[in-house]
Amino acid sequence: MSNDTTLVNDTTLVLGATGKTGRRIVSRLRLHGTPVRAASRSSRTRFDWSDPGGWDAALRGISVAYVVAPRVPGPVHEFVARAEAAGVRRLVLLSGRGADTWGDTTFGLDMRSAEEAVRGSALEWTVLRPSNFDQNFDEDVFHAPLVAGELALPAGAVPEPFIDVDDVADVAAAVLTEAGRHAGRVYELTGPRALTFGEAVELISRASGRSLTYRRISPAEYAATLVEEGLSEEDADDVAEMFVLMERGPSAATTDDLATVLGRAPRTFEDYVVRTAAAGAWQQ
Numbered sequence: 001m002s003n004d005t006t007l008v009n010d011t012t013l014v015l016g017a018t019g020k021t022g023r024r025i026v027s028r029l030r031l032h033g034t035p036v037r038a039a040s041r042s043s044r045t046r047f048d049w050s051d052p053g054g055w056d057a058a059l060r061g062i063s064v065a066y067v068v069a070p071r072v073p074g075p076v077h078e079f080v081a082r083a084e085a086a087g088v089r090r091l092v093l094l095s096g097r098g099a100d101t102w103g104d105t106t107f108g109l110d111m112r113s114a115e116e117a118v119r120g121s122a123l124e125w126t127v128l129r130p131s132n133f134d135q136n137f138d139e140d141v142f143h144a145p146l147v148a149g150e151l152a153l154p155a156g157a158v159p160e161p162f163i164d165v166d167d168v169a170d171v172a173a174a175v176l177t178e179a180g181r182h183a184g185r186v187y188e189l190t191g192p193r194a195l196t197f198g199e200a201v202e203l204i205s206r207a208s209g210r211s212l213t214y215r216r217i218s219p220a221e222y223a224a225t226l227v228e229e230g231l232s233e234e235d236a237d238d239v240a241e242m243f244v245l246m247e248r249g250p251s252a253a254t255t256d257d258l259a260t261v262l263g264r265a266p267r268t269f270e271d272y273v274v275r276t277a278a279a280g281a282w283q284q
Helices: 022-032 050-061 077-088 109-119 143-150 165-177 197-208 217-226 235-246 255-262 269-278
Strands: 011-015 036-040 064-067 090-094 124-130 152-153 185-189 213-216
Touching: 011 022, 022 036, 022 064, 022 165, 050 064, 050 077, 064 077, 064 165, 077 090, 077 109, 090 109, 090 165, 109 124, 124 165, 143 152, 152 197, 152 217, 165 185, 165 255, 185 255, 197 213, 197 269, 217 235
Parallel strands: 011 036, 011 064, 064 090, 090 124, 124 185, 152 213
Antiparallel strands: none
């Protein structure tokens, strides 16, 4: 049951509570019987990374917090300091797969800054680094192009071990509710096998019964497309740079970290595609 008013430190704070991972984690914790404070810019408990004045109220009475980094580097350092002062004992951070292999690129400065803040704190911490989500194909940036019939990205033959966001939520819920077991751990979370984007689109095409195609374009072309869709040039270049990193292959391999936490194999991409196609996600 949700408990947004408790003043003793036994409540779990979930930031980004209306996002892809956050909303799934909140429901799992509530089912588990864990007191939850769901926080976001549109939640009952308001949390905005650009408005530090509201942070202390969100942190009051919190024992453990799930943190999704803001889009800019820096704020998580101040958040961690306030969390320590408020009596928070544990932090679980959502980061990105292979964050320590990104080198001197500008991509992911936000996540790397957040990791630095969390891992350098005096609190018990765990970092989750998932691969690209399966649900990016139906809940995010890849969805509209697929509905239109073609997905064009700067990704080629290097595969990606896509992960179901429900698996990420299962891992996060376990880590949030199992004090001590995951302290100081960095979990690299992947699906059971890697697929190219072309192979992923082919599976979606078959399951949905639609003629869908994949086309490889250059990072510059993709950035220009994103700008046309309303992103700033800086954000568009950042997203395109992610694909440049992926093509180098450091995150193409699968891991056993999800099984280490949950004691089971991750969901397959095919399972995701069947469920999502049955819900009509890719129909015009």
